[in-house]
Amino acid sequence: MRDRSATSLYQALRLRQVEPRRRTEQVVSAKLRAPTGVHHRRQLVSHATTAININRAQQDNDDGTDPRQLQQLLAVPRHQLLVLLWRDGSWTVIKSTxxxxxxxxxxxxxxxxxxxxDNKLADALVVITATRDSALACQSILFRSILAGKAFSQHILRDECLAWPSFVEFDASNGKIMVCNPSSRRIAVWDMKSYELCFEHVALGPIVDVKFSRELLLVLLGSDPAQKLQKVAGVDLQFGEVRFEVALECPLRLTQLEFVHELCGRLLVKQRRKPVQVYHIRSKRVVSLADTSDVTAENVFLDQRDCCFSVLRNKTIERRDADGNVVATAEIDEVVAADFRIGQVTRFEQAITIYVAPSTKAPGRIHVVCEVTGAVLASSSVGSLDAQDESPVLQALTFNCWHDELYTVDQSNLVRTWKMQSQPNKSIMQEVLDDVLK
Known part of the structure; x- marks a missing residue:
């Protein structure tokens, strides 16, 4: 939700939840054994289905969208819950089992x-609502209340003005909530567990954007008239002090900016159709990475724990260190590669990453791919179990790494739970780890 057009309240908030990265102990070598193909392939089998038929408004919204469509799907594995947010502003909690x-x-x-x-630190569901006066409000509802069938809520961030152009961001890995008001150049950081104010920071220049990094808050500063990014400041999340400021070699227009990431003392800056530039924060050295012009915000994923990042291309997964050097590559199954686009990313232990990707050719088909070997862990149609029926278009999907399950919702609001089949008494992740660690 990065578009901040003032014409729509739904575009007035940028909310991004950053999932915590689990520590990986496995060292990825430069040469990995080629995937064995069908040895890893599994089918996703539906073991629970239901149609969510909640009595909602039947007429279209003002923007032409169907209020019965799903807007967000959230899995809460520790309580075996699924939370479904609908376009009409209602939300539903169901048991995933x-x-x-x-x-x-x-x-x-x-x-x-x-x-x-999902606020794991407070074990609560945070619901961001749009108020009558075109502002935003945040409510925290304990999951023990939800499990009892009630929605007793606590208003949080009451002292913050969440009217346009302010925005809020939740970061589970750092345990912080950030509220930014670009007009006043004020940034406030709150604790996710206690909902208490940690510190306030006033930027020295116009704020282009603010984003979380590991133990840092990246403040992108620019110029108002030309809307160009000029420098990046790193603010310590514990004390609110400015750790560094990096001036870009050439100011970048925001329309051409692909992404800015901080990774182990480096800044990764990407402009459209240009190579990735690596800024060394201490030495001020700048390195341009060759063959990275096609890298976008959608096909690059950071691993702060291992100081590396992965790039997904047509048929390969490249794993690079913080300096941009390729340390490992993995080939994706040829059959899947031609039909693969990047979707949800879930981190596992032992340097295993699962890419859950809806198919480009068949809207109801998904692929689950392992980063280390490129092997397809699961690939199946998530449409009707009847092969005669066409697979419906998926509205949303989310992966539960705790139980090797995938949850999908199609256009008819049919919710399904898919289980990855494996050998008896042996999980699919353990099977992959056994093979990788041989």
């Missing part, structure tokens, strides 16, 4: 749900 509806909260005149966040 039985798909029994535990709670449904319809939209009200004063508050309409906009986004949902």
């Amino acid at each position: 039985t798909h029994r509806v535990l709670l449904h909260v319809p939209p009200s005149i004063d508050h309409q749900a906009h986004s949902i966040v």
Whole structure:
């Protein structure tokens, strides 16, 4: 949700939840054994299905969207819950094992749900709502209340003005909430567990964007008239002090900026159709990475724990260190590679990354790919079990790494739980690890 057009309230908030990165102990070598193909291939088998038929408005919204469509799907594995946020502002909580509806909260005149966040530190669901006066409000609902079928909420961030152009961001890995008001150049950081104010920071220049990094807050500073990014400041998340400021060699227009990431003392800056530039924060040295012009924000993924990042291309997964050097490559199954686009990323132990990607050719088909070997862990149609029927277009999907499960919702609001089949008494992840560590 990065578009901040003032014409729409739904575009007035940028909310991004950063999942915590688990520490990986496995060292990835420069040469990895080629994938064995069908040895890793598994089918996704549906073991629980249900159609969510909540009584919602049948008419279209003002923007032409169907209010019955799903806006966000959130899995809460520790409580075996699925939270579904609908376009009309209502939200539903169901049990992921039985798909029994535990709670449904319809939209009200004063508050309409906009986004949902799983706050693991407080064991609560945070619901960001749009208010009648075109502002935003945040409510925290304990999961023990939801499991009891009730929605007792606590208003948080009451002292913050969340009207346009302010935005809020939740970061589970750092345990912080960031509220930014570009007009006043003020940034406030709150604790996710206690909802107490940690510190305030006032930027010395116009704020282009603010984003979380590991133990840092990256403040992108630029110029108002030309809307160009000129320098990046790193603010310590514990004390609120400025650790560094890096001036770019050439100011970048925001329309051409692909991404800015901090990775182990380096800044990765990417401009459209240009190579990735690596800025060394201490030495001020700048290195341009060859053959990275096609890298985009959608096909690059950071691993802060191992100080490396992965790039997904047509048929390969490249793993690079913080300086941009390729340390490992893995080939994706040829059959899947021609039909593969990047989707959800889930980190596992032992340097295993699962890419859950909807198919480009068949809207109801997905692929689950391992980063280390490039092997296809699972590939299946998530449409009807009847082969005669066409696979429906998926509205949303999310992966549960705790139980090797995939949850999907299609256009008919049919919720399905898919289990990756494996050998008896042996999980699919353990099977992959046994093979990788040989």
